[in-house]
Amino acid sequence: MAGLLQTLFDALSLGSLYALGALGIALIFGVMRLVNFAHGDVISFSVFALLWPSIDAVAVVFAGNLPWFLLVPFTLTMGAGLAVASELLVFRRFRRANPATMMIASFALGFVIRYFLLMLFSSRPKSISLLPALSQPVEVFGARIPLLQVIIIGATLLILVGLTSFLKRTRYGLEMRAAAENFTMARMLGVRANRVIMGAFALSGALAAAIGLILAAQTGTADIQMGGAVMLMAFIATVIGGLGSLPGAVLAGFLLGAASVVMQVVLPAEARVFRDAFVYGAVIVVLIWRPQGLLSARGTKERV
């Protein structure tokens, strides 16, 4: 029972990470038909924004020592700021370009961010202790669960509820949903393209920063590659969920997290190293069964 509960919490917390990542990618894809491959580097950037530039193995902390109620908004702002800057400086210029060109631009932007971090911090992973109190375990029905896992799951649920009510109850959210479904029609009703796209980037960047915080607190390291693995899984989750569908992205993110954790548990020990191969195999099966994704978005029409 305790073991089962442990697995459940592992699955939910890993799924939370993937769901947050997938949401960030789906938000941008929804309004711009852009798969933003720089998203993973926004994750890393948000963590390094807490440090002073240095090439030491131990991080020289800048904002990382702030109490949590300042640390969290600060990090989210850094992520949102970088994402908005990337829209203003890069993606806006490709607005009328075809999606492939935009995607290449996002790869390029990712490299620029990564090598900028490399220049300031070197490629050596740094140990960083963010919110150390969170590594205490808590007792849940006899299972010892790290407090951080409970917080990750709670925070993700909070973010999902908050984002849903933002999208459902505010005019800005209404405009975003409309733009995600049919951007041209939304503009013909006076919805400002720049405002909606900027909002999507800000939200997506803040979500990336939340992932960065979670990863840094969980692993205790800051690494310029840290966003890459989550980005890949998150991208896969958006595809399985149905590109552009926000509920689909969240659902698929949790499913992927669950699949990874379950494989880890049920696979025989010698096959565990190949866990990801099994997960990706399952992804292929899902896509053969439903090539359009689990919850495909209606409005994936061509934009003019």
Add this chain to the structure above:
Amino acid sequence: MSLLALSNVTIRYGRLTAVRNVTWAITEGETLFITGPNGAGKSSLLKAIAGVVPPAGGRIDFGGRDITGQAPETIARMGLSMVPEGREVFGSLTVEENLLLGTGMHARTRGWRARAASELEAIYTTFPMLKDRRAGQAGLLSGGQQQMLVIGRALMTNPALIAIDEPSLGLAPNIIDQVYERLIALQAQRSLTLLIVEQSATRAMLVGGRMMLMRGGEVLLDGDARAMGQSEAMQSAYFGYGEH
């Protein structure tokens, strides 16, 4: 004074020229039907007017201002509301959300909430079945209901001119009658200017007003719809008899 004026508008898609040097103007309160066979350039012309496709040449003025190459949202905010072909409802949004989208452009002005609410009531009075389905998903409406919804949604922006592309496409004849009945009533109520694109000229002749016939990207005829219906020039131009 003309509300919308096109001069020498040319639209190209790559090497294909869809509209060639078109010049015309509509005055306030006028109803203009643009008819013509498939590929005549009617829809392209509407897209250029709405700012969705930038014209390759020429100039478009609306309300005395040059709107050539402006963004669709800018043009919409000036009071030109476009109802594109295929209706384009936001299927995942509710009926009421679809309608409210159009009021966003006034959201910074004083008292817009009250005006949006009264506008919504007015639309519901005109289209009672929209009120019954207000909380339902717009994608689940029938074709005729969707057509009413997009017309209502366009009205919510409080436009001076509504441009509608093929309002009768895919609708049963009695539903088309209803749509036009409402449109004409609305026009009288609000002193709207109507620009309607239809493939068939019969509807224009029935409703009356000004009619223009396009073919191969050019305007062939321009005149009173009823008078044109009787003329032989119309018949031959429409069906292309005697060409070449």
